[in-house]
Amino acid sequence: MITLASICLFAFLFRHIDDTRVDTKVALTFRVSLLRALAAASIVLLITGIAKTVGTGWAGVLSSFPITLFPFLIIIHLSYGAASVHSVIKHYPYGLGALMIYTLSVSFVYPVLGLWLGTLLSFLFATVYLLLLLMLQLAGDCFRKLG
Structure with a gap:
């Protein structure tokens, strides 16, 4: 619960950091x-x-x-530059959510499904989380553009 609360807290605190585009690679x-x-x-x-x-x-x-x-x-x-690092750090808590889901899933599914299938299923759960997060972010971007 502390990890989840920390993820939510820092995602909230970092929301005002501007995303930076890299124009010259x-x-x-x-x-x-x-x-x-x-x-x-x-x-x-x-x-x-x-x-x-x-x-x-x-x-x-x-x-x-x-x-x-x-x-x-x-x-x-x-x-x-520093602005690009800030953009990465801004989104880091969301990635920790995937890690948390993977780790939690491993603790439950390894004893039942074993190493290989448990790893695959846990990775699938983390991937679904990231896909749902992406859909929420895209939906939020659409609503911001409309309103």
Whole structure:
């Protein structure tokens, strides 16, 4: 319930952040791809390495670190600026809703359906959530344009 309340609270608090369009995209050359991959891998290795040195008590805390989001935000910031990062952060709570649905579903369906079918069904539930969210956002955009 705390997670759900936090998702709702921050989605509400972030609603005033403007969405930013990227007009000029960074050319995705081999060098840019290599630098991005090295930066992301370094951050992941650093955080997982720290988890090994701090012991099991803190390793659990570090396991919840947004390990894929952090490098992504750095890359977006360096490539497109702070406003684009704000747009990503604005929508992050909605993605956490899908993660919450997936995790909750896993806890119920794994014991009944097993790993493979349980994973597939849990992923399907999270995907349906995201599709319903998209439909709600598109409907809201239509109503705003009409009124």
